[in-house]
Amino acid sequence: MRSAYIAQSTHCQPFAEDTMPNDTTRRYHHGNLRQAVIDTALQLADESGDERISLREVARRIGVSSGAPFRHFADHAALMTAIAEEATVRLRLMVDRDQHQSPPAAIERLRTLGHSFLAWALQHPTSFRLVSARRLYDFNASPALKSHFQAVRERTVTLVMQAQSEGDLQHDVAPERLALMLRSAVYGMARMHVDGQLAQWGVGPRAARRELQATLDALIDGFRRNRPR
């Protein structure tokens, strides 16, 4: 997803130029400025820990004029939308991959789904904040974003219903409500982490992933009908 010239621009892979067309070196006039802006913005966000990156600084780092990005993005929100889309695709791929490796029981796949979401949020905290807060871009303007999110949401509801009919999950609560409850808990855990609230709860950054996964496991186990796991 990240283009090859990014590797070159960081001077980490001396052989990267072999894989590039020679005539596009240090020139973004041939159709790849769009991706360069996205990659550099992501890089900048990861470095600073702030999802609110400046288009001017992106342009500066790429070595292009301040107005150039506006050839490829209508405004700041459009760039943020593109970044949010890439991050959401990563979530979707992660979820799909992990689901294939999960034990088949619906309640275990539900647990796996939660773990995937947590891992995604903790691995890409800045992207997660951008995507989830939805203040720097127009969520409803992106069909891709909507469809990826709906897919994850529908998978959650479906797994809850399956786990209920498999007798592993309480069935005295509507599946939609149970799904929202689980999602809220997982979302809340991820947000407490990126919002820096876990320190107050005695959870250091090193232990965050392990601790949150254990907390999610306790939640799911608490809602099991057949207690033995």
Add this chain to the structure above:
Amino acid sequence: MRSAYIAQSTHCQPFAEDTMPNDTTRRYHHGNLRQAVIDTALQLADESGDERISLREVARRIGVSSGAPFRHFADHAALMTAIAEEATVRLRLMVDRDQHQSPPAAIERLRTLGHSFLAWALQHPTSFRLVSARRLYDFNASPALKSHFQAVRERTVTLVMQAQSEGDLQHDVAPERLALMLRSAVYGMARMHVDGQLAQWGVGPRAARRELQATLDALIDGFRRNRPR
């Protein structure tokens, strides 16, 4: 907490001037500019729905020069800290008041605590976002913020331990973990609301409070040991 001249400046309460000292009308040179800045910033945030308000716009609305607020706030973050402190005091007062009116059983007081938190977040969505995201101010630099948050957190853990020893809550999970789980769920619900994610889950803005309270109730009931409520 809001000063009287704010009511006057909105022209909604024609008798407000009776309650003011006459010689301070339209003059902020006598020690009340600080509070005026806080009140106007809060007002602006509530109107726009954006917690990231501009100091220049606040000054403009008050009718003061752009540099004036810097007499009372070291920088933008210091103003945000003051706003966050006021919002957190409101949470603390709300929690204390509701606890006094709650049924005495620890598990019911835990439920009440969750409802208070939800009500606070839904009543002041912009303040909640400011306070919780912690990106526009320095949380650790405010002893008041830290102490209010610690008080709510400690109350949560204490109530969980009490509910466990009263036999109403599963005791096979460490109280700190159970408390973090409940807090994450409630925090996640509140954030899903202010982040505009509830629409995707079939919950309209009108039904949000009722639906989230019911979801929280389902969570607590799911963790009861004595099922009958």
Add this chain to the structure above:
DNA sequence: ACCTGAACACCGTTCAAGT
């Protein structure tokens, strides 16, 4: 003691002009 208003270094965004 408190506020003014110009100044500085930043933004996002637009647009004629260049290649």
Add this chain to the structure above:
DNA sequence: ACCTGAACACCGTTCAAGT
């Protein structure tokens, strides 16, 4: 077709100068 660079209207912040 794509980018430059000046321009405009905004920011936060500083500070000499005023009252």
